[in-house]
Amino acid sequence: MKMTFRWFGEGNDTVPLHYIKQIPGTDGIVWSLHDVPAGEEWPMEKILEIKQQAEAAGLHIDVVESVNVHEDIKLGLPSRDVYIENYKRTIEKLGTVGVKVICYNFMPIFDWLRTDLQKPMGNGATALFYENSRIADADPFRLVEEINANSALTMPGWEPERLAHLSKLFEAYQGVTEEHLWENLRYFLNEIIPVAARSGIRMAIHPDDPPWPVFGLPRIMTCQENFRTFLKLYDSPYNGITLCSGSLGANPDNDILAMIHEFAERIPFAHIRNVRVYENGDFIETSHRTEDGTVDIAGIVRAYHEIGFTGYARPDHGRHIWDEQCRPGYGLYDRALGIMYLWGLWDANQLHAGKQVTGS
Template sequence: MRMTFRWFGEGNDPISLSHIKQIPGTEGLVWALHDMPAGEEWPLERIQEVKRQADAAGFHIDVVESVNVHEDIKLGLPSRDRYIENYKKTIVSLASVGVKVICYNFMPVFDWLRTNLAAPLEDGSTALFFEKAKVASMTPHELVAEFQSNTDFQLPGWEPERLALLSETLKAYEHVDAEQLWDNLKYFLEQIVPVAAEHGIQMAIHPDDPPYPLFGLPRIINTQESLRRLIKLVDHPSNGITLCSGSLGANPQNDIVSMIHEFADRIPFAHIRNVRVYENGDFIETSHRSEDGTVNIAGIVKAYYDIGFTGYARPDHGRHIWGEQCRPGYGLYDRALGIMHLLGLWDAYRYAENGKL
């Protein structure tokens, strides 16, 4: 397991590379050009600049998260071919600096969704929270307005220029059901995967977060069966999965350990985090310890160890602790604690297997 840390870039992240460097066992940055609109080709010189910054700090940039998929591709509009061509060119440029994995998602309109960016936990920390009934009682416009008013940071997946077109985009999806979305994903992958394979890159789709439809919009990557179907769309090693335990774990029916074993050769990238799911469907993000949430983090790390996982992992979202002023879910302190917990579990399994415990 190769440990990484998501970094939002120089001038866009209050966390410095020198601080990330002090987290033991962390070898790489998970990055993106977050100001690039979905569908646009990423400039090679800007990609190379991130590479120079990472090299100077002693990190690799093997994993990109995300090269966002333009909404016209998800909608299956005639204009999608132009955006797919830009995506292919970006893949080639990323491969030229050594990128090995591209994490992306195929969620219509909304990326990840929460109703409170700083809900209190019992220990005095705060965390991202999802209130199911609140989402059911609000319009998409009301939720977006509330969401954007509660943070000083621009959040990935919630870019203002994209949400400014919310009404038009929602209308465009009125005639797109789950099967149509599957067809559009297949079309995208049939063109993208051969280019990725040629250049030594694995595409790794991120599951829906939360893992069920919202506002009547189809969401299709959220169960073990849907991941099975995804693999069959284009059956090639470069068509892979970002297995996110927090996203999938928001549905307690998902058996993440089973998914790790079934899709072992298709998981180049793992998000490992915990959530506490309540009986009414609400959930809050917690520390990475299994005892603090609903997700069996210890069992998940053991499953990765058992399959001989050599891919990339990151601790994903963290709580906001010790008064840190940070991007919601992406502070330094709790994600560093998460890395230590995950690597501690990994070391324990390794030492036990080698008879050193």
């Protein structure tokens, strides 16, 4: 297992690179060009700038999250081919600088959804929270305004240029079904996976977050059966999954351990985090510790150890603790604690298997 840490770039992240380097066993950043709108080709000079910054801090840039997919591709519009060509050229550029994995998603409009970015947890910490009933009755436009008003930093998937066209996007998705989304995803994969293979990059789709339809929008990356279908759309080791235990764990019916074992060869990237799910469908993001949530993090790490996982992992979201002022879900303190918890579990599995603990 190779541990990484998501970083949003200088001037757009409260965590400096040299702090990330100090987290034991953490060798690389998970990054993106957040100022490049979805659909545009990434400029090489900006890619090289991130590479130079990371390497100066002793970190690699093997994992990109995300190269966002333009909505016209998801909608299957005639204009999609222009955006797909831009996507291909971006893949090729990333391959030349040593990128090994590109995480992306195929969620209509919203990359993720929460109703509260700073939900009090009762012990002084706060965390990202999803209130099921509020989503059912919410005006999506008002909810987006409220969430953005509570964050001083741009939220991934909620970029201003995307949200400025929210009304038109909802109109465009009228009548779009899951079947349409599957077919448009197939078209996209047929175009990009050969390019990724030539570039030595494994594409890794992220589960829908949360893993069910929201605001009447279809969602398809939600469960084990759907991932099985997805992997058959283009059967290649370069067509894989970002297995996110937090996103999938919001639905207690998802058997994440079974997914790890079934899809072992097709998981180049893992997000390992915990959530606590309530009986009414609400959920809150907790510490990574197994007992703090309803996701079996200890079992998940054991499953990765059992399959001999050599891919990339990151702790994903964290709570906001010790009065840290940070991007919601992406502070230093709790994610660093999460990494140490994950390494502790990994080392325990190493010792149980009779192997010497020598690092990742």
